[in-house]
Each structure stands twice: as structure tokens, then as C-alpha cells.
Amino acid sequence: MTEFIVVTSGKGGVGKTTTSASIAVGLARRGKKVAVIDFDIGLRNLDLIMGCERRVVYDFVNVIHGECTLKQALIKDKRIDTLHVLAASQTRDKDALTKEGVEKVLNELRDEGFDYVICDSPAGIERGAFLAMYFADRAVVVVNPEVSSVRDSDRILGLLASKTRRAELGAAPVETHLLLTRYNPVRVADGEMMSIDDVKDILGLDVLGVVPESEGVLSASNSGVPVILDDEASAGQAYEDAVARLLGEQRPMRFLDVPKKGFLARMFGG
Amino acid sequence: MGIFDFLRARNTSTASVARERLRIIVAQERSQRGAPDYLPLLRRELLEVIRKYVSVEQDAVDIHVERDGEHDVLELSVALPDRTAPAHVA
Numbered sequence: 535m536t537e538f539i540v541v542t543s544g545k546g547g548v549g550k551t552t553t554s555a556s557i558a559v560g561l562a563r564r565g566k567k568v569a570v571i572d573f574d575i576g577l578r579n580l581d582l583i584m585g586c587e588r589r590v591v592y593d594f595v596n597v598i599h600g601e602c603t604l605k606q607a608l609i610k611d612k613r614i615d616t617l618h619v620l621a622a623s624q625t626r627d628k629d630a631l632t633k634e635g636v637e638k639v640l641n642e643l644r645d646e647g648f649d650y651v652i653c654d655s656p657a658g659i660e661r662g663a664f665l666a667m668y669f670a671d672r673a674v675v676v677v678n679p680e681v682s683s684v685r686d687s688d689r690i691l692g693l694l695a696s697k698t699r700r701a702e703l704g705a706a707p708v709e710t711h712l713l714l715t716r717y718n719p720v721r722v723a724d725g726e727m728m729s730i731d732d733v734k735d736i737l738g739l740d741v742l743g744v745v746p747e748s749e750g751v752l753s754a755s756n757s758g759v760p761v762i763l764d765d766e767a768s769a770g771q772a773y774e775d776a777v778a779r780l781l782g783e784q785r786p787m788r789f790l791d792v793p794k795k796g797f798l799a800r801m802f803g804g
Numbered sequence: 805m806g807i808f809d810f811l812r813a814r815n816t817s818t819a820s821v822a823r824e825r826l827r828i829i830v831a832q833e834r835s836q837r838g839a840p841d842y843l844p845l846l847r848r849e850l851l852e853v854i855r856k857y858v859s860v861e862q863d864a865v866d867i868h869v870e871r872d873g874e875h876d877v878l879e880l881s882v883a884l885p886d887r888t889a890p891a892h893v894a
Contacts, residue, residue: 675826680822681822681825681826684830685826685829685830687835688834690829692834692838696838699883718863722819724819725817725819725820726818726819728819728823729819732819736823736826736830
């Protein structure tokens with residue numbers, strides 16, 4: 535059984551691609567056969583985050599147009615055998631994606647025996663975002679604890695409930711999870727940032743994981759190594775927990791509390 | 805909290821302001837979700853027609869769609885002005 539998972543958010547810059555890359559790696563290093571697809575036509579970026587930008591020959595739109603086979607376009611990850619990347623097209627117009635074309639590619643991935651297909655959605659609610667979520671079985675909605683991101687996420691939750699294949703067929707709804715990113719426990723403690731409970735409460739959904747704001751995320755994207763592969767980074771560990779929960783494991787939330795300060799830092803408010 | 809923290813300028817919790825604003829706007833947007841796109845325009849035109857005959861407030865027309873089994877029901881309510889107020893008929 536192939537599971538299609540969309541990583542989406544509505545708002546841009548909240549960490550969709552970072553999340554897609556880390557979830558894909560997390561699943562693949564558990565031995566699952568995984569493909570991760572960049573749906574951001576015209577603004578290809580997943581390849582950079584995955585560190586395979588120089589190996590892109592064919593892309594998603596080439597496959598849809600029959601200009602190459604799916605096998606030719608899938609880039610095999612150098613680190614993990616069972617992980618494959620399908621890059622977005624860089625030059626074509628946004629209308630290059632069609633529902634039939636996307637369905638054809640996803641069906642082929644299913645026939646190839648992939649366990650998971652991660653669809654990295656573009657920002658917005660235009661065609662790319664719509665098609666990234668349309669065939670989904672599950673959705674990871676990436677949200678920052680910030681007003682515009684939370685509101686946009688709620689809009690996306692509405693679309694997941696009404697504009698997907700599952701909704702149209704009247705099948706079981708898309709299983710939806712929230713993933714909080716850029717979480718800063720210090721600012722939450724100071725009342726400057728909404729807490730995990732606030733966001734949970736407003737959106738009425740459970741949280742799959744909380745990824746703290748971490749230097750590791752930028753250095754990971756700088757070097758083209760998904761942050762989940764950085765065991766030192768708190769963000770990497772948080773993604774690892776999120777992947778475990780996605781697979782049904784119970785794990786306590788980490789990185790929600792303010793790191794303990796030393797005596798001097800406490801005295802002088804470090 | 806450090807002993808010099810009082811020196812820092814502190815706002816009242818902006819996170820709680822964000823929470824309350826979001827509660828309201830999300831609830832409002834959810835109540836309109838799935839409603840046909842023409843509702844806002846329909847509401848405006850109805851208001852114009854009603855105002856030809858009765859002087860009503862800007863928000864006097866309340867309109868929404870409810871699902872009742874197989875049917876969609878368009879529910880429309882118009883708040884007329886107080887009876888004691890002089891009716892203004894064009």
C-alpha cells in the first residue's frame with residue numbers, strides 16, 4: 535500500500551520543504567521506499583535542500599509530458615538507497631501540471647511499490663498547491679506560531695476537507711496533522727509567542743511535532759543535508775520524533791521548555 | 805527571571821492578543837466555509853433592494869447556507885428598524 539502524504543501550509547517560508555526533506559529521509563532510513571516530489575513548478579528548491587541539485591536531468595513536468603520515463607527522472611539519494619527525489623520543473627508555466635498528469639505519475643509510483651510518496655506543496659492555494667493535496671491520504675500542515683501562518687493553515691484545513699479526491703469521493707477524510715516549526719520556548723515563556731496549546735486550541739487539531747527554532751536548520755540547508763540527519767541539532771531530533779509519531783509511535787514532546795540557565799544568567803537575565 | 809529584568813521595557817503578552825484575534829477570525833471564516841462564492845454579492849444586492857423601501861443598517865441582512873440532508877437551505881434574515889423609528893420609504 536502506497537501512502538500519499540502532502541506537506542502543505544498555505545503561507546510561504548514556514549518550512550514546508552525542510553519538513554518534506556526530513557520526513558522523507560526519516561521514513562527512508564527506516565527502510566521504507568520513499569519518493570519526495572517538488573510541486574513548486576517554476577521555483578524548484580527541494581533539490582537544493584536534499585543536496586542533489588546538480589544531478590537533476592529530467593523533472594516532474596518532463597515525466598508528465600512523456601519526454602522521459604519516471605525512472606529517468608527519479609534521482610536516487612546518495613545517502614539512503616530507498617530514497618528518491620523528483621524535482622520540479624524550473625522553466626515551464628504553472629499550467630504544466632494537470633490532474634491527469636499528476637495522477638499518472640502517482641499511480642506509477644504506486645505500481646513501482648513505493649511505500650510513501652511525499653508531496654512538497656508550494657505556498658498559496660493555486661494549482662500546484664491544489665494538486666499536491668488532491669490525491670493525499672494524509673496531510674502534514676506546517677505552521678509557525680504566528681497569526682498569518684495560523685490563519686492560512688486553517689484555510690488549508692478547509693480545503694483538505696473539501697477539495698481533495700477523498701472529499702469528492704466521500705471516502706474517509708484526509709488524515710491531518712499539525713507540525714509546529716520555528717518554535718521558540720523562551721519567547722513563549724515571555725508571552726511573546728503563541729504556545730503549542732494555543733495553536734492546537736485555535737485549529738482544533740493534534741500536533742505531530744514541534745520543531746524548535748534552531749541554527750541547525752540553516753546550516754543543514756546551506757550544506758544540502760536534510761536537518762534530520764544532524765543528530766546534534768534539536769530540530770533534527772524533533773523531526774525524528776515527528777516521523778516516529780507519523781508511524782504510530784508514542785513519543786513525549788521535547789524542546790518545549792526554556793533551557794535551564796546557570797546562576798549568573800539567572801541573576802542578570804541572560 | 806533576572807533581577808534586572810524590570811529595566812527592560814515589557815509589553816503585555818502579545819501572544820494572548822494574537823490568540824484572541826485568531827479565535828475570532830478563524831471562527832468567522834469557518835462559518836463561511838463551503839458557502840457559495842456568490843453569497844457576498846447576493847447579500848450586497850439584496851441590501852440595495854431592501855434599502856429602496858426600508859432604511860436599514862449596513863449589517864441588517866444576514867445570509868447563510870445550511871445543509872439539511874440532501875438539500876441546501878439558503879437562510880436569509882433581515883433586521884428591520886425599530887417600529888418607533890419613522891419608516892423611510894423612497
